[in-house]
Amino acid sequence: MNNIVIxxxxxxxxxxxxxxxxxxxxxxxxxxxxxxxAEIKAGTELGKTAALYINDGNLVPDALIIxxxxxxxxxxxxxxxxVIFDGFPRTIAQAEALDKMGIAVDxxxxxxxxxxxxxxxxSGRRECASCRATYHIEDKPPVKEGxxxxxxxxxxxxxxxxxxxxxxxxxxxxxxTAPLK
Ligand code: ADP
Ligand code: ZN
Numbered sequence: 001m002n003n004i005v006i007x008x009x010x011x012x013x014x015x016x017x018x019x020x021x022x023x024x025x026x027x028x029x030x031x032x033x034x035x036x037x038a039e040i041k042a043g044t045e046l047g048k049t050a051a052l053y054i055n056d057g058n059l060v061p062d063a064l065i066i067x068x069x070x071x072x073x074x075x076x077x078x079x080x081x082x083v084i085f086d087g088f089p090r091t092i093a094q095a096e097a098l099d100k101m102g103i104a105v106d107x108x109x110x111x112x113x114x115x116x117x118x119x120x121x122x123s124g125r126r127e128c129a130s131c132r133a134t135y136h137i138e139d140k141p142p143v144k145e146g147x148x149x150x151x152x153x154x155x156x157x158x159x160x161x162x163x164x165x166x167x168x169x170x171x172x173x174x175x176x177t178a179p180l181k
Contacts, residue, residue: 008113010122012112013113015031036068050064057169066093069088085098085105091176125161126156133148
């Protein structure tokens, strides 16, 4: 297996860089943020609990994340080349859990960006409500305002990309995730 962890503050572009690595190397993508948003959309118990944390810009508790990650990995099966972990581990406890699952990390990529650039990226970020493609109102605008180029879906601002919440997410990153680096 070839496992990669992609590390970086919220808005640093982990998802975008992951997509490029997947296209090049054919590894699987696991984004805990995406899995959580799918749970919220489907209205599951996990989704309902997770939304309470995510919408305020807090981390979802380790125990929930670790169970969810383990289930996501099981679903991928054994016959895979490797995984790119995007947004996991985000705490030291999560990293220890990954270790206990017997999953070796071959490479860690850390994306480093100034706070100023991060704020700009997050506040301008838009996401397609249907296919999850991402845009930026200035740097990567859609052809037709508010509509997805790929599927015509409606572009929305993520609940946790509201300005008040962005500041809090960056503080949480410094406190809980940066020490893991
Ligand atoms: P970003 O990197 O832009 O913050 P993500 O999609 O990775 O976006 O995560 C969105 C939110 O989902 C986080 O702010 C957090 O609340 C929750 N989340 C995602 N991954 C984890 C994780 N590994 N541990 C705890 N919470 C997580
Ligand atoms: Zn779309």
